[in-house]
Amino acid sequence: MKRRLALVLGSAAVLLVVLWQAGALRTGTIAPGPGSAPEPGHQPWETTQTRQADIDEIYEAVGTIRPRTQTSIEAQITAKILEVRVRAGDxxxxxxxxxxxxxxxxxxxxxxAAQAQASARAGLEQARQAVGEARAAFDTAAAQYKRIKTLFAERAVAEREMDQAEAxxxxxxxxxxxxxxxxxxAEAALGRSAKQHEEAGIAQGYAVIRAPEDMEVASRTAEPGDLAVPGKPLLVVQTAGALRLEAFVREGLIARARPGTELSVAIPALERTVSGVVEEVVPAADPTTRTFLVKVGLPDLLGAYPGMFGRLLVPAGRRTAVLVDARAVTRTGQLETVRVLDGDTWRTVFVRTVPAQGGEVEVLAGLAGGQTVALPGGVQ
Known part of the structure; x- marks a missing residue:
């Protein structure tokens, strides 16, 4: 008998604890649950209205941030590398x-080549002196021939002398x-040697490779002791601080992404959306994806690097959407719900939303415009 009494008293104690935790023993007004009606003349929640509005439909073209200019530095001669004075990031x-x-x-x-040029110059000088001597001998022979020819015409000299003078x-x-x-x-030889000397000087100048512009070193693929050959990259450099987003835009929207058009660019890693100007559109569509490559110049962004992910936001027209205050949506895991006033009864409705602007969300399913919804946390 005592054991049965103890069992009954223990069960009663457990029941009281459960009722207390459930709030059944507390005083005050109990808020209505799903499907319950509020007391007449008493509004238990702060409310708001869903609304319909025309909004811009945005197409998100995924892309990659790249430098405006990227150059591969290669050797123009075959030679051993003595020094590489920069590293990636410099x-x-x-x-x-x-x-x-x-x-x-x-x-x-x-x-x-310089010695050959000097030799050719000396040979030219000698040839010019030989021309002077030959010119003097020719003038003497011409004068003698003219004189003998005159005397032969006057029959003052024999024919033999005339023939000798002519010869x-x-x-x-x-x-x-x-x-x-x-x-x-000799002049041609001097010209050839001069060209050879010039070519040798140019080739010697290729032994020192300099930066073509103010740039940033993106990668280094050579070390001292390696053999540099034409066609083998030594360094890759890119325009410092000048970046752009390269994204693929579907062919139906390419008219909205013409060069000079200002579009928004979202960079998730930086949690920023910036404005950029379309600089170039590759004038050929990819036959597989039916998309065009669009290149959009970006402003200077701290923390932005080539290779980062970005989205090009292209306006795709306007459409009617249902909007509601973002505070009205309660999220439990991946489920989204709102409290909707249906006549005099509050009920819970499952919805699907996406972010909008101005503290609102767009309701893709579950609500229509002009409905009254509750704002959680506003219980009176």
């Missing part, structure tokens, strides 16, 4: 030395012509 000024190559071979070629004249003329050809050959 900022360089125009004309700053980036890579130094071994130029001894090209320096030797330049010296050899000497023709020989002198031939020697003068040969001397002139030698001068032309």
């Amino acid at each position: 900022f360089v000024k125009r004309g700053e030395v980036l890579v130094v190559l071994d130029d001894r071979e090209h320096a030797a070629r330049a010296d050899s 000497e004249y023709l020989q002198a003329e031939a020697r003068l012509s040969q001397a002139r050809e030698a001068v032309a050959g």
